[in-house]
Amino acid sequence: MTTTASLLVELGTEELPPRALDDLAAAFAGALVEGLAKRGVAADAAGARTYCSPRRLAAWIPAVATTQPDQVVERRGPALAAGLDATGQPTRALVGFAQSCGVEVAALEKLETDKGAWFVHRAEKKGQPTAALVQAVLEDALKALPIPKPMRWGGHDYSFVRPAHWLVVLHGSEVVDAAVLGLRSGRQSRGHRFHHPQPVHVADADAWLDALRAAKVLADPAERRARVRAEVARAGRDTGGEPRLSDALLEEIANLTEWPVAIGCAFERAFLEVPAEALVTTMEANQKFVPVFDGEARLTEHFIGVANIESKDPAEIRKGYERVIRPRFADAKFFFDEDRKQPLAAYQGALEAVTYQQQLGSVWSKVVRVAELARVIANRTGVDAGLATRAAALSKCDLMTRMVGEFPELQGVMGRYYATAGGENAAVAAALDEVYAPRFAGDAIAAGQVGRVLAIAERLDTLAGIFTVGLKPSGNKDPFALRRAALGLARTLIEGELELDLKAQLAEALALLPETAFAVKDATPGSDAGIRRDVLAAELYDFILDRLRGYYADQGIPGEAFEAVRVLAPASLLDFDRRLRAVVAFASLPEAEALAAANKRIGNILKQAGFTTQAGYAARADDPPAQSALRQALDSAGQDYQSLLASRDYVGVLRTLATLRDVVDRFFADVMVMAEDADVRHNRLALLSNLRVMFLRVADISLLQRG
Incomplete structure (x- = not known):
């Protein structure tokens, strides 16, 4: 007798939202697997497969047991103290509990726990057939789906992401009786809407995928993606170009x-006068077409549409695709031509009328602040301040153009085009686009020095302003994308190798904000404006460092190494990075573990002794040999140490200090630090204090000691 069989659940619907489909399908399959496990039904959870298409959510789970195992049900009753009276006789509470369980008091058992003893009733419950449990599993799975806005249809009380039309539930070859969303389960699925409109008979759970494929439906999303790639590549070869099909x-x-078929198309070459980014955005975002480039990465007049049908007359579909894209391109060309009738700087006046944030003023006010920050940062980093200031002054102008009004995602890109057309300096034009870099996780920072300065200034003003008015991120809410801004700022400083005092720049960004920003009730701590700015500057610095924790973790750098540098709070993030790289290199040395432990021990000794200041130490005639050896080693290392520290060769500093391991170990083995003689004790503490300070000039390596 077969004790296991594959379980298939398919819910057919009207067309599901494409961007939510994968998440819905994964949640549906996961909830079904979890529901079976919750009820003790054995199944091959690792072998479960998630399937979906625009018109269905499905899950296939192999080796699902036909019966739930028998279960021992334990029900806890009164505590022993409450169940028996002073004479040891059952109380009314215990008798009532026994009656509710359908047994005599004598049949109850006692359960001993660390919190006391209790009366319990244990009974064996016969396992139910899996088919009898599927209804509840399916209901729970549907409730667990991430559907932000469920819809109703007809006159029904129930709701779902889209109207549901069929339900298939098969355990092996048997139909499992279930009813949800007004549907009764069966073995009739549905194929492609046009290629196979008639019902699809499914013999058993393992035959479902092939049955749908025969009905022109690829229910496996991985198989469907592979077909899309292959179809686009085929159509691309016909055009002679190279399609660019992004993962998104x-x-x-x-x-x-459900049955993708690619069709090569073309548009008038005159439209190639429009910036390629605008045309590509229209194709990808609005029409879901694939752009085609030539061998030199230049956009061509070819594109590829992917139909959901294998047409007998592809030429008609091609005409439709070409017809629908033409007016979109015509609009883009019109916007581009109209925007260029005046120089980019001419749009500055319109920025005065656009509010950036109520307490922070207009967009133009923000531009003025960013320009001043860019000037200061450029001067401090050796970048042309005139170019940086000019780039800042033009940085928001393209927001007022027709093209960006229609395609907001092109902000910066169009600024670069319009600045170039207007004869602006090439570095300035590039910076108008680069100010937004990095735009997303994994994106590169700005390539040019002017762009990097502008990107830093822009993010400094945004972070300072939004924090000041009390709109900093909370939980998952970050409407101003401040976490991304902070990481982009940090990455630009580090990867762009810009030596800048971040703490000072944060203070200057806060100082440039209007007084109205600090007038927001309960937004900033303290009553004095100076104190509030100091508090906010510290808070912003910590916020930026918090973003770096994940940045370095992605590079495989341990959290304890990060904390060893963070505790020193270096003002320059480039300096922070150098120190951290040095700590990581030091941690790989054989001496690292012992020296980290010694530093931790030294810190504890100094703390317990109340020795908080660095003091001078001296050679004494009664110094033990181990103490003299440590003192001489410190003096000797100090000669190279100071020059390495001055040149910020932190790796060299820590390698020099690593040579002290043996004398440090010998000191702790042979010398009693807390000697009874006060002068002797002070001299030894001073020696240790100097050793610790030498390490602390780079990082607190005691934090490398785990536990």
Whole structure:
């Protein structure tokens, strides 16, 4: 007798939202697997597969037991003290509990726990057939789906992400009786809306995927994506170009089609006068078309549409795709031509009328603040301050153009084009685009020095302003993308190798804010403006460092190494990075563990002794040999140490200090630090204090000691 069989659940719907489809399908399958496990039904959870298409959510789970195992049900009753009276007779509470369990008091057992003893009733519950449990599993799975805005249809009380039309639930070859969303389960699925409109008979759970494939439906999303790639590549070869199919566009096309077929198309070459970014945005974002480039990465007049049908007359579909894209391109060309009729700087006046944030003033006010920050940062980093200031003055102008009004994602890109067309300096034009870099996780920082300065200034003003008015991130809410801004700022400083006092720059950014920003009730601590700025500067510095924790973790740098540098709070993030790299290199040395432990021990000794200041130490005639050896080693190391420290060769500093391991170990083995003689004790504490300070000039390596 078969004790296991595959379980298939398919819920058919009207077209599901493509961007949510993968998450919905994964949640549906995961909840079904979890529901079976919760009820003790054995199944091959690792072998479960998630399936979906625009018109269905499905899960296939192999080796699902046909019966739930028998279960021992334990029900806890009164505590012993409450169940028996002073004479040892059952109380009314215990008798009532026994009656509710359907047994005599004598049949109850006692459970001993660390919190006391209790009366319990244990009974064996016969396992139910899996088929009888599927209804509840399915209901729970549907409730668990991440559906922010469920919809109703007809006159029904129930709701779902889209109207549901069929339900298939098979355990092996048997139909499992279930009813949800007004549907009764069966074995009739549905194929492609046009290629196979008639019902699809499914013999058993393992035959479902092939049955749908025969009905022109690729229910496996991975198989569908592979077909989209292959179809786009085929159509691309016909055009003679190279299609650019991004992962995001691939996912969306795959979730819009059940039987994808690519069709090569073309538009008038005159539209190539429009910036390629605008045309590509229109194709990818608005029409879900794949742009085609030539061998030199230049956009061509070819593009690829992916249909959800294998048409007998592809030429008609091609005409439709070409017809629908033409007016979009015509609009883009019109916007581009109109925007260039005046120089980019001419849009500055319009920025006065646009509010950036109520307490922070207009967008133009923000531009003025950013320009001043850019001037200061440029001067401090050896970048042309005139170019940086000019770039800042133009940085928001493209927001007022027709093109960016239609395609907001092109801000910066269009600024670069319009600045170039207007004869602006090439570095200034590039900076108008680079100010937004990095735009997303993994994106590169600005390539040019002017762009880096502008990117830093822009983010400094944003962080300072939004924190000051009390709109800093909370939980998952970050409407101003401040976490991304902070990481982008930090990455630009570190990867751009810009030596800058971040603490001072934060203070200057706060000082440039209007007084109205500090007038927001309960937004900033303290009553004195200077105190509030100091508090905010410290808070912002910590906020930026918090973003770096994940940045370095992604590079495989341990958290204790990060904390060893963070405790020193270096003003320059580039300096922070150098110190951290040095700590990581030091941690790989064989001496590192012992020296980290010694530093931790020294810190504890100095703390317990109340020795908080660095003091001079001297050679004494009665010094033990181990103490003399440590003193001489410190004096000797100090000669190289100072020059290495001055040149910020932190790796060299720590390698020099690593040579002290043996004399430090010998000192702790042979010398009693807390000697009874006060002068002797003070001299030894001073020696240790100097050793610790030498390490602390780079990082607190005692934090490398785990536990």
